[in-house]
Amino acid sequence: MRSRQGITELFATFLQFDADRAVGWATDARLRRNITNRQQKLSKPEDSEDFWVSYWYKEWQSQTQNLASAHLTAYLQEVCYWAANKTATNFSSAQYTLPDCFQAIATKTDKVLQGFKPNMGFNIKNYASAIFSSELKELLRQQKEVDISTDWRLLRKVTQKRLIESLENSGLNPQIVERYVLVWKSYQALYAPRKEKGTRKLAKPDDAVLQSIAQLYNQQRQSQLSQSGPECKGKTAEKCLVACAKAVRAYLYPNMTSLNATTGDNSGEFQDILPQLRQDSLLSEIEVEEEIQERKTQQSKIGDVLIAAISELDEQGQNIIKYYYQGDLKQSEIAKKIGVKQYTISRKLSKYKETLLLKLATWTKESMHISLDSSVLDYMSTVLEEWLQNYYKPETQELN
Incomplete structure (x- = not known):
């Protein structure tokens, strides 16, 4: 299986499984037509991934184009796959396969979109990965509780x-x-x-x-x-x-029905039963491009803030954070490597993450003039978790 290439493939294709293995991508005809129509209306060709993420997200916000959510669901398919893969690997569950886990969270895109805060400069893929993982872990945890209960x-x-x-x-x-x-x-x-x-x-x-x-x-x-x-x-x-x-x-825990299951009247797949689009867009290309540039600048600054905050931690804190998010060591192994008791690792990890979150929250309030209520702090905590994972594991994953 190859990674998707091009805007149409990124925003109009859905991952397909055969048994327990991902085998390729299926293109949704309506989404493909919609992207083609939109591209023809632009003043110049646009192949930027960031441009189209912002484009569809603003349409989803305005609720003027119901296919926007479907385009973003397609875009986040690969993120959803890796979240399911990572969680299913670390959570022993003989009942649910990787495709089951994938399908359980593939419909959570609206939750991602509702919680996403683009004005804070974070990447939607990182945020989606954290949300997908959290949703699946909770599902599997509760399922395990039900499975062992009479x-x-x-x-x-x-x-x-x-x-x-x-x-x-x-x-x-x-x-x-x-x-x-x-x-x-x-x-x-x-x-x-x-x-x-x-x-x-x-x-x-x-x-x-x-x-x-x-x-x-x-x-x-x-x-x-x-x-x-x-x-x-x-x-x-x-x-x-x-x-x-x-x-x-x-x-x-309902039966996990495939997203590609045919409908009762054999008229097509669930993916095909999507609301009709509106042809009129309320977006301007200039507005989207300006937002993309501003977001990239914010992301770079946020990364600088967190890197500086990590460097200000004591040596033990830097090592605990690094060893934990590299993912190669268990907490008992980290404790032995650092020379502390195992039960202190979780407590110290929480302490150091709170320090990083405080640094990020303070910078956000002072530099971006964003009020820090509980929802914003929860959002920042979620994104911080994914940022740390990406920072210590920078390699790009591909579906092969």
């Missing part, structure tokens, strides 16, 4: 809000959802509290307990349900609880 432990841990969302998502009508939730509340009241909190293999309630759950449900259904419905028996309560657990699993 239905009965899962029902003890789930919140009422999440249970209702799960049942509604499964297509049940409101009255049935009410009944299932009341059975679950009865289970919580009579069975779950008896077990130790750390027990993972919570056993199925015996027939006597199930009958008690059904009796409690029957006592409360007149006052707590909008429509009381029929009485419940022990076996019925068991079926309801098992259905609740199944709904929660399906809601939290």
Whole structure:
């Protein structure tokens, strides 16, 4: 498989998999036509990657051209692949393959675009990589928690809000959802509290307990349900609880359907069912080019600020940061190499990263006149993480 070349390939192609391996790129015809039309309207040919990133991002912001999001999704496919590859490699999960992980986060482009702050001069690929990795790690962490839980432990841990969302998502009508939730509340009241909190293999309630759950449900259904419905028996309560657990699993971790799966009417792929574009652009080439130049200048200055901040750390701090982000050493190995206790590495790493973040935040406030609220600091922390990874691993990755 080769890396994509040219603007059309960067902004109109999607990664294809065969089994567990990426095999090439498929071009979306509508996106290709859209780029061709836009290129013809420019006053001069434009092959700059930065230009088209800014171009589509501004169109996405203005919401005047619905294909802008699709173009940027295509552009971030390779970033998504490497984030999935890195995370899947480091997270043992026999259930999900690399294509599964890729597809789980490939639809998160809107979250990237919503959080991205171009006025701060950061690169969208670096930010997207951090977001994709974070989203996938959380998905796999939660999936592991569900995988090791029995239905009965899962029902003890789930919140009422999440249970209702799960049942509604499964297509049940409101009255049935009410009944299932009341059975679950009865289970919580009579069975779950008896077990130790750390027990993972919570056993199925015996027939006597199930009958008690059904009796409690029957006592409360007149006052707590909008429509009381029929009485419940022990076996019925068991079926309801098992259905609740199944709904929660399906809601939290749905089957990962391929982005290239055909639609029911065989009319094409999901990628083809995209909103019709508007031909009129609200962007000027000059405006985009000015923004690109300003962003490059900001990126260079930010890099200088962080490099200077690293040089101001003590020798131990510089070494911990370097060894950690080079990725070749475990924390125990870093501790041995530096001559400290293993448990101090995580604490010291957090301390040094906070120092770098403070330097960056101070410079941003003074030089770029950006107010530092919690969302901005969270954004800067995310980008700092990716910047450090790229700084200590500068080599370019390619799909071959």
